[in-house]
Amino acid sequence: xxxxxxxxxxxxxxxxxxxxxxxxxxxxxxxxxxxxxxxxxxxxxxxxxxxxxxxxxxxxxxxxxxxxxxxxxxxxxxxxxxxxxxxxxxxxxxxxxxxxxxxxxxxxxxxxxxxxxxxxxxxxxxxxxxxxxxxxxxxxxxxxxxxxxxxxxxxxxxxxxxxxxxxxxxxxxxxxxxxxxxxxxxxxxxxxxxxxxxxxxxxxxxxxxxxxxxxxxxxxxxxxxxxxxxxxxxxxxxxxxxxxxxxxxxxxx
Amino acid sequence: xxxxxxxxxxxxxxxxxxxxxxxxxxxxxxxxxxxxxxxxxxxxxxxxxxxxxxxxxxxxxxxxxxxxxxxxxxxxxxxxxxxxxxxxxxxxxxxxxxxxxxxxxxxxxxxxxxxxxxxxxxxxxxxxxxxxxxxxxxxxxxxxxxxxxxxxxxxxxxxxxxxxxxxxxxxxxxxxxxxxxxxxxxxxxxxxxxxxxxxxxxxxxxxxxxxxxxxxxxxxxxxxxxxxxxxxxxxxxxxxxxxxxxxxxxxxxxxxxxxxxxxxxxxxxxxxxxxxxxxxxxxxxxxxxxxxxxxxxxxxxxxxxxxxxxxxxxxxxxxxxxxxxxxxxxxxxxxxxxxxxxxxxxxxxxxxxxxxxxxxxxxxxxxxxxxxxxxxxxxxxxxxxx
Numbered sequence: 001x002x003x004x005x006x007x008x009x010x011x012x013x014x015x016x017x018x019x020x021x022x023x024x025x026x027x028x029x030x031x032x033x034x035x036x037x038x039x040x041x042x043x044x045x046x047x048x049x050x051x052x053x054x055x056x057x058x059x060x061x062x063x064x065x066x067x068x069x070x071x072x073x074x075x076x077x078x079x080x081x082x083x084x085x086x087x088x089x090x091x092x093x094x095x096x097x098x099x100x101x102x103x104x105x106x107x108x109x110x111x112x113x114x115x116x117x118x119x120x121x122x123x124x125x126x127x128x129x130x131x132x133x134x135x136x137x138x139x140x141x142x143x144x145x146x147x148x149x150x151x152x153x154x155x156x157x158x159x160x161x162x163x164x165x166x167x168x169x170x171x172x173x174x175x176x177x178x179x180x181x182x183x184x185x186x187x188x189x190x191x192x193x194x195x196x197x198x199x200x201x202x203x204x205x206x207x208x209x210x211x212x213x214x215x216x217x218x219x220x221x222x223x224x225x226x227x228x229x230x231x232x233x234x235x236x237x238x239x240x241x242x243x244x245x246x247x248x249x250x251x252x253x
Numbered sequence: 254x255x256x257x258x259x260x261x262x263x264x265x266x267x268x269x270x271x272x273x274x275x276x277x278x279x280x281x282x283x284x285x286x287x288x289x290x291x292x293x294x295x296x297x298x299x300x301x302x303x304x305x306x307x308x309x310x311x312x313x314x315x316x317x318x319x320x321x322x323x324x325x326x327x328x329x330x331x332x333x334x335x336x337x338x339x340x341x342x343x344x345x346x347x348x349x350x351x352x353x354x355x356x357x358x359x360x361x362x363x364x365x366x367x368x369x370x371x372x373x374x375x376x377x378x379x380x381x382x383x384x385x386x387x388x389x390x391x392x393x394x395x396x397x398x399x400x401x402x403x404x405x406x407x408x409x410x411x412x413x414x415x416x417x418x419x420x421x422x423x424x425x426x427x428x429x430x431x432x433x434x435x436x437x438x439x440x441x442x443x444x445x446x447x448x449x450x451x452x453x454x455x456x457x458x459x460x461x462x463x464x465x466x467x468x469x470x471x472x473x474x475x476x477x478x479x480x481x482x483x484x485x486x487x488x489x490x491x492x493x494x495x496x497x498x499x500x501x502x503x504x505x506x507x508x509x510x511x512x513x514x515x516x517x518x519x520x521x522x523x524x525x526x527x528x529x530x531x532x533x534x535x536x537x538x539x540x541x542x543x544x545x546x547x548x549x550x551x552x553x554x555x556x557x558x559x560x561x562x563x564x565x566x567x568x569x570x571x572x573x574x575x576x577x578x579x580x581x582x583x584x585x586x587x588x589x590x591x592x593x594x595x596x597x598x599x600x601x602x603x604x605x606x607x608x609x610x611x612x613x614x615x616x617x618x619x620x621x622x623x624x625x626x627x628x629x630x631x632x633x634x635x636x637x638x639x
Contacts, residue, residue, distance in 0.1 A: 055637045058637060059634035059637050062553065062633075062634075062637075064552075064553050064632065064633040064634040064636075064637075065632070065634040087557065090552075090555055090556075090557050091555065091557075092555075093553070093554070093555040094554065094555020094556070095555070097555075099550070099553055099554055099636075101550060101636055101637070102637075103546075105546060105547060105549075105550035105636060107257070107261060107544075107547045108264070109260055109261050109263070109264020109265060110257060110260055110261070110264070114257060114260065118257065118551065118554065119554050119555070121254050121257065122254065122551070122554055122555045122556045122560070123555070127256060178637050
């Protein structure tokens with residue numbers, strides 16, 4: 001008998017997380033008492049209008065940003081990120097988290113193979129091993145014929161596919177995507193998302209996507225809607241729970 | 254990761270070439286100017302190389318070989334009388350004018366040496382016979398005099414040619430290979446007695462006494478004995494940059510202290526340093542800023558600050574070594590003809606390339622530090638901010 005969704009392993013658990021920037025009168029609280037669970041096997045989308053705190057929230061989950069002193073709990077695969085030292089957080093990130101950025105962030109002077117091999121090289125793997133795995137990953141995302149190309153020689157959709165390969169090459173348990181379709185046209189956005197959902201979805205892996213793009217909501221298992229620094233709604237997507245009207249129109253920056 | 258760092262560096266062709274060009278310029282300017290300075294300084298002591306003797310004895314106030322105060326003729330005997338001295342010979346050294354057959358005059362450095370021992374004679378005779386110096390009116394000229402004293406351009410002086418020094422006849426019996434002098438005049442050797450005849454008479458004419466230690470006595474001991482027993486100043490003659498107590502060292506330092514030459518060359522070297530530093534720091538910092546987004550992405554993906562710093566240091570030192578290598582290649586292209594023609598002066602002591610390399614690496618380290626400062630403060634979260 002298959003396990004229910006509520007029994008799935010938790011990739012990330014946030015409890016009462018607050019984050020503010022600035023001091024005194026210019027202090028701005030961008031996250032207010034955030035409580036969120038990201039489950040393995042799910043594609044969770046974090047949606048909401050610009051400035052609502054989505055990017056800050058994924059930065060905290062990625063361990064690249066600290067929460068306010070004494071604020072809540074951030075647990076990734078049962079590891080308390082807030083108690084980790086900087087070096088341990090960096091190492092944890094390199095082995096457990098894959099990233100897909102809005103503007104791809106591929107290094108323009110490196111070939112596709114070299115770009116994809118970067119996460120493995122960061123882990124200290126040999127160049128030979130890293131490039132072998134990178135080639136395999138590029139084949140999976142349909143970029144076998146572009147291995148030696150540089151990012152500037154690729155279209156936006158192709159660049160995002162290389163970025164997907166880079167996010168997956170070291171087999172991370174959590175993938176964080178920041179607006180993965182924002183720099184792509186509608187057709188390429190759908191194609192890239194279809195591909196991504198296909199290669200990234202795995203029972204022991206969680207995918208967290210920040211997006212405005214309502215066309216890709218159909219790929220989500222859960223949608224967490226944010227507004228004004230708070231999570232206002234978490235919606236499980238399945239046949240019995242269709243996308244509510246307020247989310248189906250998406251958000252525009 | 255370091256390999257990728259280098260690919261990032263080489264891939265940004267414009268900035269890479271700019272960085273290398275700046276460091277080539279700095280290397281060339283510093284190495285070439287230091288070598289020309291050392292060459293010029295070695296010229297100041299050229300007489301010590303061209304008139305070889307283990308020990309030079311001069312008047313007690315003398316500090317440099319080109320400005321000798323005359324001694325009494327009897328001082329040769331006083332030096333000979335020192336127990337640790339094996340031999341001592343008189344030397345005349347002075348600037349004279351040669352009158353050529355066509356009536357033109359040329360400045361020369363006249364050297365008068367002991368006719369019996371020929372102590373102080375040039376080491377390398379390229380034509381003629383040194384022993385012929387004992388013949389009447391005989392002189393030995395150097396390779397510079399061969400062209401400098403030519404009456405017609407393109408017709409060099411040859412053995413047997415005649416000219417006048419102070420209205421007295423001089424005939425070339427040998428040609429020597431010598432080092433060029435600081436004053437620019439060619440060297441002409443004759444016997445001590447004939448040199449006195451060629452020069453206007455003065456009460457004291459002896460410029461220096463050349464000496465050597467007795468077997469089993471060190472040169473330093475001999476120098477100390479001569480100074481103690483005669484009250485004259487004695488110097489060793491071991492060569493350029495050979496340390497205190499040496500006439501070469503004393504001569505070079507006299508020029509460093511009493512002329513603006515080091516200041517002039519020093520300014521050029523400092524300019525080389527400043528230009529290299531400015532170009533390198535500015536370009537490398539700009540390179541780091543251009544790649545800040547990618548460095549941020551690497552940091553987000555789990556690259557430690559230390560790893561990123563190592564990447565920047567690798568990039569900076571690689572550029573430094575390439576710039577240094579090419580800069581030294583250009584310096585060598587300058588050096589070979591300069592050494593072949595003995596002009597302009599060029600002498601590069603072993604320490605100069607190492608010193609220049611040290612300065613270039615210092616420039617690179619400083620350039621990298623600017624980048625490291627930015628990278629250390631870089632928040633990986635910035636990559637999510639678009």
